[in-house]
Amino acid sequence: MNRIHLPESAPGATCRPLTAGPMRHPPLERLGRHRHDEAFIALVLAGSYVEAGDTGRHHLRAGDVLAHRRWEYHLDEVAGSGAQVLILPLPAAWGGAVHATASDPDAVVRLAERDVPAALDLLTASLVEAPIPPSDWPDLLAARLRQDPDALVASWACELGLHPGSLARGFRQVFGVTPAAYRLFQRTHRALGHIARGDAGLAAVAAQCGFADQAHMSRAIRRMTGLAPSQLLGALSGKGDRPTG
16 A cells, blocks of 8 residues: 655644555554544544544444545544544645545455555545534534634624533633634635635735635644645645545
8 A cells, every 4th residue: 555645744743644545443442633634535444433524423333434635634533443444635725515425435445455545536536425414503603613614603692592612611621722713724724725825926816715824824734734825836736636546
C-alpha cells in the first residue's frame, strides 16, 4: 500500500499520520481531537465506532464510508468490538458524499491490494449517501454552525432553555471543542475552499467568511493547517492527487 505523505505539522499541532490500507482499532480505543493533513476516505470493514468532528457526529459500522477533507479535525470512540477500517487517499477536490454506504466492500478490499486508485474508483462509483439524522442537541447545534457559522449560539441556547455555560460544556464533551471554536473551524474550512478555487483575494475571502480582517483569517488558517495563506496555494496544488498503486 502507498503511504499518504504528510507535510510537517506546526509546533504543538495534533496531527496523526495515515497509511493507505487496512487499519485496526482495538476495543474501546479513544482518540482525542486530532487532524489529518491529507484528504482520505475510511471504509469500515468490521466493528463500529463514533467519530465527532468538523462534519458532525457519525455512528459508523461495517459497510459505512466516511470522507475527510484535508486538515479536518475529529475525535473517535471505538466500540467494545473494536473496528477494522480501510484507508484510501482522496483527491483534494473531492465533492462526493461525506457519509455513505458501500455496495461491495470486499471487492474494494481485494482490488486495493494491487491497485489503490482503481479501488477508490470502484468504491466511489457505487456509494449511496447515508446522512445520519442528529440524535441530540449538540448534533443540532453543530449542524446549525456548519450551515451558518454566523448563527448566534446564545440565542440558540435560550431557545432550548440551556445556560450558555452548560451548552458550551455539553458541546465540548461531544466534539472536543466549544461552539465558538467549532464555528471558527467552519469559517476556516470555507476560507480554505475559496482560496483553493481562487475565488477572490485574501482580504475579500476574509470578509466573505466572517473574519474580522485578513490577519484574523490568517491566524485561523495557520492554527488549522500549520501553513500561512501564502503557503496554501503551493500545498493545495502540489498535494491531494491520488498516488499510483
